[in-house]
Amino acid sequence: MPICNNNLRLLVGLCFVGLYLLVGVPLWYNLTAVYRAPLPVEYIRSLHEQKFHDVHMVIPVYIKSIVYRFPDVHEAVQVQVNHLLNSRYQFVPWSLQVLPHSEMKGPESENHVISLVLDDFVGYSISYSSKETTVFFDDRSVISNDVPFFVAQTIIEHTFTLELEQLSSDFSRKHETTAISYNPNIHLSVSLLTGDGYPISWEIDSALKEYFTPLRKLLSPLVNFTVDTGITYYNDLNLHILNESQSVTEQDISHAIDLSELSSMNYFEEPVSLNLAIIFPSELTAPSGLQFINNNSTPEDYGNNWKSYVVPQWGVFVINKYPLQRDSKLTGSFLVPIMYQFANDLFQLLGLAKNSGDITHPGVTIDSFKRWTTLRNINKAEETLWSLVKLANSFEQMSIPHEVLTNTTAALDLRLDIIDLLNDPKKGGDLLWNQALALSNQLVKLSETAFFHSEMVQQNFFPQEHKIAVYLPLLGPSSVVIFFGFIKLMKERNQNAKAENEKEDKDSQKSEPSNSTEK
Structure with missing residues (x-):
């Protein structure tokens, strides 16, 4: 038992x-145990180590001759173009596909067109309203067979100067101190500030419709603007403290004024904002006007006594010398010049130009900016995914949800779709570049969604x-x-x-x- x-x-x-x-x-x-989705680590690592290894952006260019008929001029120009581009270092490989005008697809206004015009001198001209480049040549250049070289030099060093400058070095390391970070959605706040409490009015609606609406349409492939306007009383941002200075610069404005107070007045959903502040001083603090604005106009002449200042990564100050009188009305004739100046400054704040009013051919510049921004978005998405990989490797017990893998895979697939568009020599025009830019914006969003997943951001791991x-x-x-x-x-x-x-x-x-x- x-x-x-x-x-x-x-x-x-x-x-x-x-x-x-x-x-x-x-x-x-x-x-x-925590769930860790199998991320494509090695593929992302190769993209980080060999940037743009599978990119060779091709831009189609169409040539037409106004007087002489050159049946093989596109082939001769292609040889010169290849020679000039191969002599330059290219961080991002790119080239021009020179084609005859007869092979153009789509409207001429949507494609890069090179017009050859016989004249008494040799030179070039780039259209302001379209993407046409006119190359002038004389009979002597025809005899010496210099026309193909003139054309190639013009379109590379002038028409596509942005690609030549930006894609020849690691543009991801460049930092523009004035321009804001690119975002397809930007909020614009237009504010009228006065140091007194007198009743005033302004015809801002008509001024925006007359000048800003066409500019907004021109920039619509790049940026979607939402706009709000408002009047603020008893606030001139204490500009009178700068009256002791003989001259005031943008740096002085940035250091003397607390922009957080002005920015906190507006609430918006867009991640990026720009501001246009039209400021009038108070009669109490500046009865004789702001002395650093050296205009010889009278207080009644509002149209000639203001000065514009660009504040980096914030917007534009339009500072008026004299205070507003009771029941003043700012008419369209006063606001339209301000909107015109702000439009020039806006190109600088968006990064399309280095200096205010520097754009002489916005059609070509905006088209080049689309391509450049598309490539920057690809680089930004790759860096975000690489940061995701480093984060996952640093914390081996951190959860990697399946949604992160889904967004990462979708971003990598979308990247290949964008590169197929950029590398195809048979495609071009506004529709292609607009589509590539839109897809690249979506690519950045997908990569950031993967990186900023709630479980990844909170680093919930044990x-x-x-x-x-x-x-x-x-x-x-x-x-x-x-x-x-x-x-x-x-x-x-x-x-x-x-x-x-x-x-x-x-x-x-x-x-x-x-x-x-x-x-």
Whole structure:
């Protein structure tokens, strides 16, 4: 009976230990393990180490001759173009596909057109309203066969000067201090500030419709603007403290004025904003006007007594010299010149020009900016995904949700679609560049969504030692009871077996004398 009881206890103990090791430990590990989606780490690493290795952007250019018919001029220009581009280092490979005008697809206004015009001098002209470049040549250049070189030099060094400058070096390291970070959605706040509380009005609606609406339409492929307007009383941003200065620069404005107060007045959903602040001083603080505005106009002549200042990455201040009088009305004739100046400054704030009013051919510049921004978005998305990989590798116990893998894969697939558009020599025109830019904006959004996932941002992870520390009060006592009970059971089994052996030995010793007596 004791042997049967010991065997039963041993069997029960073995069941407990087996259940603990084969079921309990794997179950605990799986319940406490974090899900880590398998990110394409090596592919993202290769994109980071070999930037734009699969990119060769091709821009189609169409040539037409006004007077002479050159049947093979596009081939001759292509040879010169290739020679000039190959002589330059290209961080992002790009080239021009020179084609005859007859092969153009789509309207002429949407494509880059090179018009060859016979004249008395050699030169060029780039249209303000379209993407046409006119190259003037004379009979002497025709005889010397210099026309292809003139054309190639003009379109590379002048028409596509932005690509030539920006794509010849690592543009991801360039930082423009004046321009804001590019975003397809920008909010524009137009504010009228006066240091007094007199009732005033302004015809801002007509001024915006007359001048800003066409500019907004021109920039619509790049930026979607939302606009709000407002009047603020008893606030001239304390500009009178600069009156002791003989001249005031943009840096002085930035250092003297607290822009946070003005920016906090407006609430908007867009991640990026620009501001146009039209400011009039107060009669109390500047009764004779702001002296650093050196205009010889009278207080009644509002149209000639203001000065514009560009504040980097913020917007534009239009500071008026004299205070507004009671019941003043700012008419369209006063606001339109301000809007015109702001339009010139806007190109600088968006990064399309280095200096205010520097754009002489916005059609070509905006088209080049689309391509450049598309490439910058690709680079930005790659860097974001690389940061995601580094974050995942740094915290091995951090969860990587499946949504992160889905967004990462979608971003990488979208990147390939964009590159197919850029590399195709048979495509071009506004539709292509607009589509590539829109897709690149979506690419940036997907990569940032993957990186800024809630579980990734909060870094919800539990190191292995934390798991043990949390579950040890629960698992420790049960583990001790099971293992020590099993050890005790094994000891008892050994002791019982030893006792049985000793008893058998004693019994055998007692039976041996009796056997000998019988003999």
